[in-house]
Amino acid sequence: NAGVTQTPKFQVLKTGQSMTLQCAQDMNHNSMYWYRQDPGMGLRLIYYSASEGTTDKGEVPNGYNVSRLNKREFSLRLESAAPSQTSVYFCASSTDTVIETQYFGPGTRLLVL
Amino acid sequence: AQSVTQLDSHVSVSEGTPVLLRCNYSSSYSPSLFWYVQHPNKGLQLLLKYTSAATLVKGINGFEAEFKKSETSFHLTKPSAHMSDAAEYFCVVSDRSGGGADGLTFGKGTHLIIQP
Numbered sequence: 001n002a003g004v005t006q007t008p009k010f011q012v013l014k015t016g017q018s019m020t021l022q023c024a025q026d027m028n029h030n031s032m033y034w035y036r037q038d039p040g041m042g043l044r045l046i047y048y049s050a051s052e053g054t055t056d057k058g059e060v061p062n063g064y065n066v067s068r069l070n071k072r073e074f075s076l077r078l079e080s081a082a083p084s085q086t087s088v089y090f091c092a093s094s095t096d097t098v099i100e101t102q103y104f105g106p107g108t109r110l111l112v113l
Numbered sequence: 114a115q116s117v118t119q120l121d122s123h124v125s126v127s128e129g130t131p132v133l134l135r136c137n138y139s140s141s142y143s144p145s146l147f148w149y150v151q152h153p154n155k156g157l158q159l160l161l162k163y164t165s166a167a168t169l170v171k172g173i174n175g176f177e178a179e180f181k182k183s184e185t186s187f188h189l190t191k192p193s194a195h196m197s198d199a200a201e202y203f204c205v206v207s208d209r210s211g212g213g214a215d216g217l218t219f220g221k222g223t224h225l226i227i228q229p
Contacts, residue, residue: 004156040221041221042203042219042220042221042222043157043219045204046218066159074137084223090156090157090159092156101147101159101162102157102159103159104149104156104157104158105156106154106155106156106157107154107155
């Protein structure tokens with residue numbers, strides 16, 4: 001099992017460009033999450049999907065959109081990137097609810113110039 | 114509302130000595146508590162979790178944590194540090210009443226440095 005995979009590993013964007021971060025899990029988990037990690041801030045939830053076909057906003061959703069394409073895949077889209085979105089993005093999945101163990105991908109480092 | 118405070122942003126210990134990473138939480142309900150570890154340029158990995166069973170929780174790699182309700186603490190310990198323990202550690206609290214992923218709050222992390 002690959003667990004949780006993310007692509008790309010690293011990306012540089014110019015302000016105003018768009019891009020989609022991809023995430024896939026092969027553990028048959030129902031719930032999937034997108035976090036951003038900034039120095040000294042811990043992880044902050046952007047969006048989550050409790051089950052296939054549903055998505056909800058987390059703590060910091062502004063400037064992002066998500067798509068739960070199927071049970072395996074959960075993508076994060078930046079429509080018009082801003083320097084404030086420079087961060088490391090992590091995708092995670094869990095069996096069901098938030099109190100279950102979350103399994104994290106290796107992260108995507110995004111730099112917006 | 115829930116919150117979690119990791120009392121030290123950096124902890125430095127010598128190899129072979131005990132490790133103590135401190136975490137205090139607040140929660141209106143019976144919380145679930147987790148410790149995750151992040152090695153450089155990696156994703157987070159679960160070390161251990163408390164979900165209202167035994168108050169002393171044993172995790173991977175020799176780590177353990179004790180849930181103390183009276184002190185609202187969930188400190189992480191290890192008897193003898195190893196060089197491979199050098200990483201960032203996150204204390205996480207989950208308020209079951211929150212539902213969905215809104216009920217998960219991460220601490221800001223403690224950077225553990227192991228001196229040879």
